[in-house]
Amino acid sequence: MSMAMDQRAPAHETAKAPQGERAPARIRARGLGKRYGALQVFRDIDFEVGEREIVAIVGPSGCGKTTLLRCINGLIPLDAGEIVANGERVTQPIAGMAMVFQHFGLFPWKTVTANVAYGLRMAGATRAEIAEKVPYFINLVGLAGFEHAYPYQMSGGMQQRCGLARALAIEPNVLLMDEPFAAVDAQTREILQFELLRIWSERPTAMVFVTHSIEEAVLMGHRVMVLKGRPSSIFEMVDIDLPFPRNRSTLLHPRFAKLREHVWRCVMDEAQAAERELHV
Amino acid sequence: MAQPRFWSGQAIGIAALVAGALVWEIGAQFANPAFVAPFSTTAARMWEYAASGTLTDALASSLAIYVSGMAYAIVVGVGLGLLLARARLLRIGLESYIMILYSTPMVALIPFILSMMGFGFAPKVLVVFLFAVFSVLYNTLEGARSLKPELLEVARSFRSSEYAVWRDILVPYTLPFAMTGIRQGIGRGLVGLVSAEFFLSGSGIGLLIIRSGQDFDVPGLYGAIMVITILGVALMAIGRTLENRFAAWRGLS
Ligand SMILES: Nc1ncnc2c1ncn2[C@@H]1O[C@H](COP(=O)(O)OP(=O)(O)O)[C@@H](O)[C@H]1O
Ligand SMILES: [Mg+2]
Numbered sequence: 001m002s003m004a005m006d007q008r009a010p011a012h013e014t015a016k017a018p019q020g021e022r023a024p025a026r027i028r029a030r031g032l033g034k035r036y037g038a039l040q041v042f043r044d045i046d047f048e049v050g051e052r053e054i055v056a057i058v059g060p061s062g063c064g065k066t067t068l069l070r071c072i073n074g075l076i077p078l079d080a081g082e083i084v085a086n087g088e089r090v091t092q093p094i095a096g097m098a099m100v101f102q103h104f105g106l107f108p109w110k111t112v113t114a115n116v117a118y119g120l121r122m123a124g125a126t127r128a129e130i131a132e133k134v135p136y137f138i139n140l141v142g143l144a145g146f147e148h149a150y151p152y153q154m155s156g157g158m159q160q161r162c163g164l165a166r167a168l169a170i171e172p173n174v175l176l177m178d179e180p181f182a183a184v185d186a187q188t189r190e191i192l193q194f195e196l197l198r199i200w201s202e203r204p205t206a207m208v209f210v211t212h213s214i215e216e217a218v219l220m221g222h223r224v225m226v227l228k229g230r231p232s233s234i235f236e237m238v239d240i241d242l243p244f245p246r247n248r249s250t251l252l253h254p255r256f257a258k259l260r261e262h263v264w265r266c267v268m269d270e271a272q273a274a275e276r277e278l279h280v
Numbered sequence: 281m282a283q284p285r286f287w288s289g290q291a292i293g294i295a296a297l298v299a300g301a302l303v304w305e306i307g308a309q310f311a312n313p314a315f316v317a318p319f320s321t322t323a324a325r326m327w328e329y330a331a332s333g334t335l336t337d338a339l340a341s342s343l344a345i346y347v348s349g350m351a352y353a354i355v356v357g358v359g360l361g362l363l364l365a366r367a368r369l370l371r372i373g374l375e376s377y378i379m380i381l382y383s384t385p386m387v388a389l390i391p392f393i394l395s396m397m398g399f400g401f402a403p404k405v406l407v408v409f410l411f412a413v414f415s416v417l418y419n420t421l422e423g424a425r426s427l428k429p430e431l432l433e434v435a436r437s438f439r440s441s442e443y444a445v446w447r448d449i450l451v452p453y454t455l456p457f458a459m460t461g462i463r464q465g466i467g468r469g470l471v472g473l474v475s476a477e478f479f480l481s482g483s484g485i486g487l488l489i490i491r492s493g494q495d496f497d498v499p500g501l502y503g504a505i506m507v508i509t510i511l512g513v514a515l516m517a518i519g520r521t522l523e524n525r526f527a528a529w530r531g532l533s
Binding site: 070073 | 430431433434435438439440441448449452453
């Protein structure tokens with residue numbers, strides 16, 4: 001890799017920010033290690049996520065992506081290393097961080113409105129704030145008209161829109177996304193990817209976006225972290241120097257195919273280790 | 281589409297009941313009147329009881345016991361069930377006792393209660409409570425434990441307090457299961473009521489049944505039994521309505 005792993009410039013500018021203008025890191029992770037009993041899941045993981053940066057994490061199923069996100073969220077303890085987010089050492093869930101779950105994590109006995117209000121209520125928002133923000137975020141994710149629907153009445157895509165609105169509603173400065181679109185059909189997935197990019201560019205935050213889709217990782221991330229091995233560790237941090245805002249035309253960008261190919265080789269082929277010394 | 285089918289279903293149900301009453305009425309003409317009273321005589325005797333106030337007095341006395349016992353059973357069963365679902369060590373400690381008591385035929389405990397507490401209102405309430413509480417407790421506990429840990433993790437991720445976990449997640453999720461337990465408890469509690477009124481001091485509907493039996497008052501006996509039956513059916517209907525009402529989010533109703 002010839003590219004420096006610098007922090008990203010604000011989203012409305014292109015990714016080619018002048019060197020040295022390093023945005024402060026929102027998340028700093030140092031020497032992370034985690035085991036479940038005898039199973040060492042990952043080790044020696046170091047990375048930072050800028051205030052307005054999307055880091056996509058890609059790796060095969062079972063390599064510990066969800067576990068890593070749960071550690072960042074403070075849901076489970078680490079065995080080694082430490083995570084600092086918002087200047088606070090993470091030992092339990094902290095304010096300003098919100099997770100979107102692979103399984104949606106909606107409360108089936110709550111309507112869309114009540115689900116979206118949940119995070120706000122837990123954050124101690126007033127009634128007036130909730131009454132104002134909930135409809136705004138329902139609208140933002142395109143769920144207007146479904147305010148009173150229960151999760152079982154909605155498709156997977158709509159359920160995840162609701163999960164997204166619930167996370168966005170607390171206006172977090174760190175968004176954790178655990179394969180958010182893995183459980184929805186291909187068309188819906190594409191639509192949601194671009195909607196998320198649009199929403200992010202309106203209000204850029206730090207985001208850790210876990211996926212097992214290489215294409216999705218390259219499309220979403222300023223950088224792509226490739227996890228690999230057993231126990232897994234960072235195989236490579238790939239800079240994705242595609243311009244923002246990203247949209248459908250990004251997929252047609254000649255760089256996109258190259259970067260996707262590069263990440264593909266990282267993920268798929270151990271023997272290609274030498275390849276990463278070459279230019280992307 | 282559902283409406284006509286519903287009404288034709290109701291019509292068949294009612295027709296079956298009418299047919300049953302007819303068979304009873306006609307069949308009784310050929311039976312020994314010392315054992316069998318026809319439907320018309322039974323209904324007439326119930327009407328007599330109702331008019332004289334005997335029935336309302338008996339019902340009021342029985343219902344006071346029943347409602348008190350059920351209230352305790354619901355409060356203790358639901359409360360303890362939720363608590364045990366959340367407190368792992370307490371659950372492990374008490375689990376075997378709950379299983380033992382859930383499987384014990386409660387009638388066996390009545391002589392023990394009699395010797396401990398004697399006659400009166402309280403021991404009868406205790407019997408109703410004991411008959412009903414374990415259905416409520418068991419269903420609540422198993423229901424609350426079936427809550428997906430993922431959802432509790434969602435709650436933690438959003439920094440929910442323990443109080444918020446109960447109010448927003450544990451209680452609303454468990455309510456339909458608790459309602460199933462309450463519906464079962466309603467039936468068991470009724471058995472408890474009649475047992476208590478038989479085996480402790482006679483009172484209410486139970487006493488009415490005993491007296492009619494002793495007096496060889498066959499229509500009175502049938503009438504009193506029918507009152508209990510109608511009470512049971514009505515309470516079950518209430519239980520089922522409650523159960524369905526709280527299960528709307530499951531998309532079952
Ligand atoms: N709570 C747990 N207890 C024990 N092992 C677990 C637990 N959660 C995950 N694992 C194991 O840890 C590994 C990583 O899991 P996970 O983080 O879910 O991977 P991914 O999200 O990348 O598919 C897997 O082998 C999985 O079986
Ligand atoms: Mg996962």
